Amino acid sequence: MKLYSLSISFRSEDGKVNLLKAEHDLSSFGYFQRSSVREFMEFTSKILVERTAVCTRASVKEQDYMCHVYVRSDSLSAVLLADHEYPQRVAHTLLNKILDEFSNKVPKGIWSTAKPSEVDFPDLEPYLKKYQNPKEADAMTKIQTDLDETKIILHNTIEAVLQRGEKLDDLVLKSEGLSTQSKTFYKTAKKTNSCCVIL
Structure with missing residues (x-):
């Protein structure tokens, strides 16, 4: 999973897009390609902001990205360019968070005219680095990963028990915690299911 670019723009009422701040991670591109790649990413980001309706989130496929x-409703916009593996929910969580912070720190009066060098908002680079690993940056993704690992562990434990069928039979027969009726039910169920394969 990889994030390549994070940018913040403002779209004025006449449809013009003013790039306010951008941060790129171009380390996976060749040194001589980087300036062209950066220009392409900024161009793509501008077109996306121009063509996206106000109060709308979108995810658009463009070649390998x-x-x-x-x-937002105030026409403040953010664009994140990532690879296909990067989770959309985490991407949109980052966009929401970065726009909230930007609007709290940068006065609205300069959004339509300020150049990127005039905007004091150093938070893009740390966010781009932090969110490179969505599992570490986003609590929900981390929890989901932990749950997935737990499911795998439980699944392996059940499989291990099922592979010891004979020992399980012995445990059932010797168990004092099971009534005679439960033991009979187990034996009957085992005979009935013996023709079936457990997947």
Whole structure:
């Protein structure tokens, strides 16, 4: 999973897009390709902001990349360019978070005219680095990963028990915690299911 670009823009009422701040991770591209790749990413981000309706989130496929865009009701917009493996939910969580922080720290009066060098918002680079690993950056993804690992562990434990069928039979027969009726039920169920394969 990889994030390549995170940018913040403002779309004025006449449809013009003003890039306010952008951060890129171009380390996976050749040194001489980087300036062209950066220009392409900024161009793509601008088009996405121009073409996305206000109060809308979208994820758009472009060749080997996914472009995630969010245009808020105040026309402040953010675009995240990532690979296809990056989770969409985490991408949109990042866009929402970064726009909230930006609007709290940067005065609205300069959004339509300020150049990126004039905007004091150093938070893009740390966020781009932090969110490279969505499992570490996003609590929900981390919890889901932990749950998935737990399911795998439980699944392996059940499989291990099923592979010891004879020992399980012995345990059932010797168990004092099971009534005679339960033991009979187990034997009957085992005979009935003996023709079936457990997947």
